[in-house]
Amino acid sequence: PFRMRALAYLIDGLILLPLSLLALYNIIYLKIYAIDLGVAIISLLYKPVLESLYSATWGKQLLKLKVTNTQMQAINIDEALKRYVFEFAMGFFGILLSYQFFQNETFLAIQSLDDFTAFQSSSAVVAETLAAIWMGAVMWIIFDERKQGLHDKLASTYVILDPETVKIINKS
DSSP: OHHHHHHHHHHHHHHHHHHHHHHHHIIIIIOOHHHHHHHHHHHHHHHHHHHHHHSSOHHHHHTTEEEEETTSOBOOHHHHHHHTHHHHHHHHHHHHHHHHHTTOHHHHTOOSHHHHHHHHGGGHHHHHHHHHHHHHHHHHHHHOTTOOOHHHHHHTEEEEEOHHHHHHHHHO
């Protein structure tokens, strides 16, 4: 189910796109740190909250995927938070970096997307390193015999096709 998981990830990205656009608009025009912080917190909590409440994000729900623990039961909030420890670490770093940006004169002078792109390139090495570590942890899914990412292994979780969906498919 790696492809299905990847597609669910893309769908979740589209769902969160309005927040990303708000963050970008805020960076270029408004420069209000509270908006940036709010967007970051909502984005970080989207997956663990939905997965603990419904066993899936909206993207996973659309594709009939579920997150379960090793007993094939719905995960609780502790397990969901464990699954996203890598993302929380990156998100926390991003929040700290963002706070520093909002204190920077050059950042505050940004008036366009080009200005932002030029400014952002100064911190790209750190962001790219964190992204590479995260991608490695996720890409682990391809090579793992149980199709678990490192975040799944850490939380003892699996992403499976919804058993009710499997029953329907098998009856057809």
